[in-house]
Amino acid sequence: MNKKTSLVDLSRTSIRELNQALHRLPAGSGSTRWRIREPRGAHAIACGLNSPVRVEIEGHAGYYCAGMNQRATVVIHGNTGVGVAENMMSGLVHVKGNASQSAGATGHGGLLIIDGDASARCGISMKGIDILVQGSVGHASAFMAQAGNLVVGGDAGEALGDSIYEARIFVRGKVKDLGSDCVEKEMRPEHREFLAKLFARAKVRFRPGDFRRYGSARQLYNFHVDHAAKY
Amino acid sequence: MCGIVGLFLKKKSQAPRLGALFSDMLGCMASRGPDSAGFAIYGATVPAGSLKLTLQHPDLAFSWESITADLERHFRTTVTHAVNSTHAVFVLRAGEAAIRRRLREAFPGVKIMSLGRRIEIMKEVGSPASVLDRFQVRRMRGSHAIGHTRMATESAVTTAGSHPFSTGQDLCLVHNGSLSNHNRLREQLRREGIEFQTDNDSEVAAGYLSSRLRRGDTLAGALQHALQDLDGFYTFTIGTRDGFAVLRDPVACKPAVMAETPDYVAMASEYRSLTSLPGIEKAKLWEPEPATVYSWNAQTRE
Structure with a gap:
């Protein structure tokens, strides 16, 4: 196993050079580690990764950090701008600070953990990603969310889950209001089990029993129960 | 954007x-x-009763002195100005409406960017x-x-x-x-x-x-x-x-x-x-x- 750590200082290396170096890693290249210094809010850091590399960003990142991620683990020791882990396919993105708008937007898979708060439109149009926000989320979160799980340890802003399809939302705190066609649903054993596993994986101390579940009332889109297995 | x-x-x-x-x-x-x-x-605050105005004219060779001379004659007061590229900052004791009227009449090609006791606006x-x-x-x-x-x-x-x-x-x-x-x-x-x-x-x-x-x-x-x-x-x-x-x-x-x-x-x-x-x-x-x-x-x- 290659445990070598590559250090990249973004005050000396361009984002394009960094991302191209990360893209050139062979898809099965083992556990190479990268540490990124002086990110200074730059956009598109560690975008489009496609190997099981571990990237640690030591500071605040700008827009679209770790976008389109596949298989990589990207840890941000700071805040992130708009669209962190946008369209993630797989892997893990962990924001140690707060995230701006549209965190995890359109994500198909993988896990996004945000230790702080996420602002508006967290998980908008999510398509299978799991998002765990330990703090609160802003308005219009999980808007048109299609699949996956949005788990919020704090509160949720206005219009949570507006026009939601088959994604699941779990909130521990207060929900300001629910969007169109989003309703509270029963917490069944499989939901508590899912949360317990997620919390164990993320090493957080939430209790599944403290969460409430929200999802689609299925009045707004062309849902037919015979096709439920396809979602 | x-x-x-x-x-x-x-x-x-x-x-x-x-x-x-x-x-x-x-x-x-x-x-x-x-x-x-x-x-x-x-920046610096002008005394109460005075106004600071920032004016703009696209011509770098524009004679800002002609405005100072005109305003001194018109308002019978001391007028100072400091040129900064296409803009100039004037200070004088006069009311806003009267200043606006005079500039409109005498210098229609000059734009007022800002007016007040502290503000200076410049843009290009x-x-x-x-x-x-x-x-x-x-x-x-x-x-x-x-x-x-x-x-x-x-x-x-x-x-x-x-x-x-x-x-x-x-x-x-x-x-x-x-x-x-x-x-x-x-x-x-x-x-x-x-x-x-x-x-x-x-x-x-x-x-x-x-x-x-x-x-x-x-x-x-x-x-x-x-x-x-x-x-x-x-x-x-x-x-x-x-x-x-x-x-x-x-x-x-x-x-x-x-x-x-x-x-x-x-x-x-x-x-x-x-x-x-x-x-x-x-x-x-x-x-x-x-x-x-x-x-x-x-x-x-x-």
Whole structure:
């Protein structure tokens, strides 16, 4: 196993050079580690990764950090701008600070953990990603969310889950209001089990029993129960 | 897309650093607005009864002395001016309406950028770096400054269409976004006597705030009313004689990030613009909430 750590200082290396170096890693290249210094809010850091590399960003990142991620683990020791882990396919993105708008937007898979708060439109149009926000989320979160799980340890802003399809939302705190066609649903054993596993994986101390579940009332889109297995 | 920045220094001893700190912030936002740039800086206060006005003429060889001579004759008072590229800052003892009337009659090619006891607004087409160099912003002193880098989408790239906009004494506004009810609002405000120089939607927002402040609103109060009366997308940063405020619309599509330390409060469209500020590593950082007024004034200054 290659445990070598590559250090990249973004005050000396361009984002394009960094991302191209990360893209050139062979898809099965083992556990190479990268540490990124002086990110200074730059956009598109560690975008489009496609190997099981571990990237640690030591500071605040700008827009679209770790976008389109596949298989990589990207840890941000700071805040992130708009669209962190946008369209993630797989892997893990962990924001140690707060995230701006549209965190995890359109994500198909993988896990996004945000230790702080996420602002508006967290998980908008999510398509299978799991998002765990330990703090609160802003308005219009999980808007048109299609699949996956949005788990919020704090509160949720206005219009949570507006026009939601088959994604699941779990909130521990207060929900300001629910969007169109989003309703509270029963917490069944499989939901508590899912949360317990997620919390164990993320090493957080939430209790599944403290969460409430929200999802689609299925009045707004062309849902037919015979096709439920396809979602 | 546009970039906006604002910096409010809390300590008087920091005033000599304002221009340099602010220049780095505004220059960084060139990527969001490469067409033109402008800024308002709140510097030395002129005595009560006097007014400071910033005028603009596109001709670098324009004779500003002719304006000084004319205003001295017309108002029978001492007039001073300091030329800065295509702009010049005048100080004289006279009333706003009379000054506006005289300039309109005698110098129709000259535009009033700002008027008040502290504010100076300067703006030009060209890259933000060239605008900062042209006006030597790095050397300027003051308590607070707001600025704008423009990527024009709906109207021409002109000096007049650049931000900040000012429609009242010592008041200015920069805007990222677009307003949809500006035509009707402009007509209402014109009937109240607010003057507009352009068809720009952002100038209407500045005029609206001027109107509310004239009616006795505080800045924070005027911005609360703006949430009811302005329709559209906006992140505003507003400067007043001794204050600074930030407001985002309820949908909050347009970005903003803020930083506060014991020395300053700063806002920018993107965090990148804040990274050059001293002590930013330890600053309190946050994204302003939608439909929430954030304001600071002289009481918060040491």
